[in-house]
């Protein structure tokens with residue numbers, strides 16, 4: 217029981233360490249990488265108070281060093297999904313009854329543990345398991361996850377403060393209950409922070425959670441889970457399991473206590489989930505909350521007034537950081553004819569200067585893509601572009617999976633604005649560029665708006681204020697995150713709430729106050745102090 221109203225002020229974003237040569241953090245991270253590589257982990261699922269091992273072991277290899285083994289994890293099946301749901305429901309009552317300050321304290325402590333004791337372990341497991349360079353790991357598995365935890369505590373405390381007014385003789389209040397049942401969190405491979413945020417944002421609101429990360433993110437996910445336990449998260453509040461998607465769906469989406477899904481991943485998987493939930497709608501106790509942030513085909517459009525150096529830099533960073541495996545990555549560029557030659561030259565120079573290789577070598581800007589399936593898919597798009605008449609390779613184009621899944625950052629130039637790689641999400645280091653007549657800016661904005669089903673991120677690069685305004689207006693629904701004179705990636709918690717519409721998701725803005733409302737179910741309570749004792753209104757009295 218609380219005996220005070222406690223305050224959780226707006227935090228400041230966790231400072232990003234730069235890992236420059238000679239810095240203390242660079243040295244500490246290198247030591248941690250070596251330590252992690254020296255041990256071979258046997259990773260369990262975390263169900264209730266149990267660490268569950270199975271005979272079905274999956275080995276973990278760094279995507280950039282296929283032959284190396286970091287450890288193995290125990291793959292579960294439908295039985296483990298059911299056990300995780302049972303453990304969650306068993307923990308529910310106590311967790312929901314725990315005071316807000318105690319719940320908040322657990323997540324704030326986890327944030328502090330990551331900022332200090334475990335920063336290099338979070339970054340190291342992300343670098344080795346997902347092939348991120350030190351800087352990309354730092355902004356994800358340290359800073360963004362810390363920010364998610366601290367900002368969500370602040371946002372939730374702001375929600376709890378929102379109360380209705382009370383007329384004379386009564387008091388009205390609003391309780392923000394957790395959902396009735398359990399929440400399922402299904403998370404993608406590409407951001408350790410998303411893996412951390414999806415289960416904790418729901419749990420913070422008093423919910424209990426079954427969390428299934430992508431198999432290719434288990435190495436960093438288990439690190440985060442261990443930190444949550446050390447921070448004092450009670451058993452059963454978040455249950456971490458590794459099972460295949462359809463088996464997970466079969467058990468969770470037919471369960472009467474299924475209360476909601478917090479998903480980030482591809483549009484196809486989300487559509488399948490939505491369809492299954494729709495078919496089963498009569499089975500549930502309540503209407504489930506369905507929250508999903510999904511794919512993107514993110515654009516950069518330059519205006520004829522743009523500085524070619526600004527355009528090329530936005531593309532080099534926006535399209536190729538973390539091998540283009542960000543839902544926000546620039547993957548289609550519309551360049552006006554007057555600056556096209558200069559932009560292309562700078563793009564080619566930039567790509568030729570990129571170093572690609574292992575994450576342990578800090579001079580590598582580019583590392584490997586996540587796995588063989590992804591490598592093959594991306595390579596197919598590049599191979600096709602090499603053959604197609606309306607496409608050509610402007611830069612990059614080579615792929616090699618002998619030692620690791622390396623795809624050279626590639627720019628495809630097309631004369632067809634509806635070319636395949638202008639429309640479909642590739643999720644790799646491939647940018648497609650289309651040169652438009654500099655005089656046809658407004659018409660090209662329509663093209664940008666209508667070319668892909670997605671609406672996640674996009675950018676306008678221009679020094680002409682009227683052009684910026686026109687693009688902002690005409691592309692109003694083409695992106696949930698719209699950038700002016702910047703790359704379309706790198707949203708920061710608390711600064712650029714993130715998410716998109718159309719086929720890119722429900723746009724519930726992860727890491728922002730809007731998202732937290734989805735994990736709460738309000739109850740209005742009215743108390744009358746002097747209840748009436750006669751049903752008759754005064755006007756019924758005779759004159």
Ligand SMILES: NC(=O)c1ccc[n+]([C@@H]2O[C@H](COP(=O)([O-])OP(=O)(O)OC[C@H]3O[C@@H](n4cnc5c(N)ncnc54)[C@H](O)[C@@H]3O)[C@@H](O)[C@H]2O)c1
Nearest residue numbers: 403404405429430461462465481482485509510511512543
């Ligand atoms: N919009 C965003 O905020 C955002 C952020 C990150 C990634 N993404 C998107 O995620 C995708 C890349 O990540 P990914 O390859 O891990 O995505 P994915 O859709 O393949 O997998 C996401 C999660 O869903 C699980 N899954 C797969 N099939 C399932 C099924 N039938 N039922 C239940 N779960 C299932 C996976 O195991 C994984 O845990 C891209 O499309 C990217 O745009 C979007």
Ligand SMILES: N[C@@H](CCC=O)C(=O)O
Nearest residue numbers: 542543544705706707714
């Ligand atoms: N929020 C991240 C993208 C997350 C998806 O992969 C960004 O803004 O770049």
